[in-house]
Amino acid sequence: xxxxxxxxxxxxxxxxxxxxxxxxxxxxxxxxxxxxxxxxxxxxxxxxxxxxxxxxxxxxxxxxxxxxxxxxxxxxxxxxxxxxxxxxxxxxxxxxxxxxxxxxxxxxxxxxxxxxxxxxxxxxxxxxxxxxxxxxxxxxxxxxxxxxxxxxxxxxxxxxxxxxxxxxxxxxxxxxxxxxxxxxxxxxxxxxxxxxxxxxxxxxxxxxxxxxxxxxxxxxxxxxxxxxxxxxxxxxxxxxxxxxxxxxxxxxxxxxxxxxxxxxxxxxxxxxxxxxxxxxxxxxxxxxxxxxxxxxxxxxxxxxxxxxxxxxxxxxxxxxxxxxxxxxxxxxxxxxxxxxxxxxxxxxxxxxxxxxxxxxxxxxxxxxxxxxxxxxxxxxxxxxxxxxxxxxxxxxxxxxxxxxxx
Amino acid sequence: xxxxxxxxxxxxxxxxxxxxxxxxxxxxxxxxxxxxxxxxxxxxxxxxxxxxxxxxxxxxxxxxxxxxxxxxxxxxxxxxxxxxxxxxxxxxxxxxxxxxxxxxxxxxxxxxxxxxxxxxxxxxxxxxxxxxxxxxxxxxxxxxxxxxxxxxxxxxxxxxxxxxxxxxxxxxxxxxxxxxxxxxxxx
Numbered sequence: 001x002x003x004x005x006x007x008x009x010x011x012x013x014x015x016x017x018x019x020x021x022x023x024x025x026x027x028x029x030x031x032x033x034x035x036x037x038x039x040x041x042x043x044x045x046x047x048x049x050x051x052x053x054x055x056x057x058x059x060x061x062x063x064x065x066x067x068x069x070x071x072x073x074x075x076x077x078x079x080x081x082x083x084x085x086x087x088x089x090x091x092x093x094x095x096x097x098x099x100x101x102x103x104x105x106x107x108x109x110x111x112x113x114x115x116x117x118x119x120x121x122x123x124x125x126x127x128x129x130x131x132x133x134x135x136x137x138x139x140x141x142x143x144x145x146x147x148x149x150x151x152x153x154x155x156x157x158x159x160x161x162x163x164x165x166x167x168x169x170x171x172x173x174x175x176x177x178x179x180x181x182x183x184x185x186x187x188x189x190x191x192x193x194x195x196x197x198x199x200x201x202x203x204x205x206x207x208x209x210x211x212x213x214x215x216x217x218x219x220x221x222x223x224x225x226x227x228x229x230x231x232x233x234x235x236x237x238x239x240x241x242x243x244x245x246x247x248x249x250x251x252x253x254x255x256x257x258x259x260x261x262x263x264x265x266x267x268x269x270x271x272x273x274x275x276x277x278x279x280x281x282x283x284x285x286x287x288x289x290x291x292x293x294x295x296x297x298x299x300x301x302x303x304x305x306x307x308x309x310x311x312x313x314x315x316x317x318x319x320x321x322x323x324x325x326x327x328x329x330x331x332x333x334x335x336x337x338x339x340x341x342x343x344x345x346x347x348x349x350x351x352x353x354x355x356x357x358x359x360x361x362x363x364x365x366x367x368x369x370x371x372x373x374x375x376x377x378x379x380x381x382x383x384x385x386x387x388x389x390x391x392x393x394x395x396x397x398x399x400x401x402x403x404x405x406x
Numbered sequence: 407x408x409x410x411x412x413x414x415x416x417x418x419x420x421x422x423x424x425x426x427x428x429x430x431x432x433x434x435x436x437x438x439x440x441x442x443x444x445x446x447x448x449x450x451x452x453x454x455x456x457x458x459x460x461x462x463x464x465x466x467x468x469x470x471x472x473x474x475x476x477x478x479x480x481x482x483x484x485x486x487x488x489x490x491x492x493x494x495x496x497x498x499x500x501x502x503x504x505x506x507x508x509x510x511x512x513x514x515x516x517x518x519x520x521x522x523x524x525x526x527x528x529x530x531x532x533x534x535x536x537x538x539x540x541x542x543x544x545x546x547x548x549x550x551x552x553x554x555x556x557x558x559x560x561x562x563x564x565x566x567x568x569x570x571x572x573x574x575x576x577x578x579x580x581x582x583x584x585x586x587x588x589x590x591x592x593x
Binding site for chain 2: 003004005008011013014015016017018019020100101132133135
């Protein structure tokens, strides 16, 4: 007697024959499979296809070299900059999870996916790309990878610091036809409009991730280039305003077991408006004792163009992630024409309490200027990675020196 | 044929990639109920669950041509990930996804009353699992389900539950003891 399982199994086995039945030279096929999808398999399937066009869009694509992490003066390490992707340990899974999001490409190409990478300095970095065989990658098109048309895997190590945020924040990224972000652990679903239709989509993962891809205007490139705009919020307090002009129209949150909504478009059949801000994280800057002795030293050397400032201080508190940072800044106080020549420098690295920190800054020399350069070492919270401490600042030490003829 | 039945899921997938059609048949027979139970729990509709299960195995087959997964033991987590993605895609599109079956030119298979009956029976077994969840402490249930239902290794479960494998073994052992005591009390 025939049943569903036996009928379906029979068809599956015929497909195995079609896909893998052709004899292959073992050595050659292994190398070839790493680089390009199996041609024989593609031909075999192609012969069976009824909808050949849909098949061609995402099967006839080769695999190129993976995307390499950015190297340069701002290269991060485990304890500097944005950190590096937390690697999987012996007893700990990797903190770079490919989310269960597979958004169809409006142009019929490979679907879009998303990954959230936790870095060693406590940031959450988002990677968005195409999905192929359970891997996230980018396509060699529109100027990338010499337009080779291949799929290039995007490893967790190749995070882009412009999509990294503090874990407590709500992050919205918006580009032409592309919107993604992290709405926090309390976000449950989002509404968005496309072609005058309203869609609802559940968020993914523990960080409330979402990804929407829509057809782009013809003049816009696939990568979007610098047109990707980021908005980072510390709570839903201003989310509704931030969503104006964004693809999202409403976000549904779960606060203590109760649903609520926020956003520029109220869903009449949805839950009540969120009364309290959602997602406000605790942003704590370590306390610095007023009696802390900083042991600040300064050496100033004349250079061809100005001065080189070599500062050294003993850290009064520990900085162990990218949410807070020490910073150094100075400004010249003198005649009006000479003022404004200040400089600030964030110290983007983990620092242990009691550790000696060395900073080198340069100060330009303005002809005819004289006066006192006053500076300080301070500690504060960073609004975004690598922006320097910008609020909840506490001065932890001061320095000054004279420039120009006395 | 007895020998191929004893192969691990990972070995069956390797053989499938070498063109041994029976290997995929064994995997299908071994894992279809797990995938079906997973989908049934989420759709509560036997026909939709069967439809999605069919799509899941078609997707799995296509995935083998794209990038064969390096599976050492059980393929259950891999298959359930595929099933979950198929389910999400279907919700998103408002219909059961069938792209993989179209790619493979698989014909629709009629679902008879007997098929639905068998799925409902599986549903009852799934409900039994839920009943166990009520009887056992959460940590013991999680460990028992991962070990007995999902057939995961102790080390793998320990990673997921963030404890040592010795603790997992203890929890599974306690869960079985708890169930045994409950059964004796009911006799």
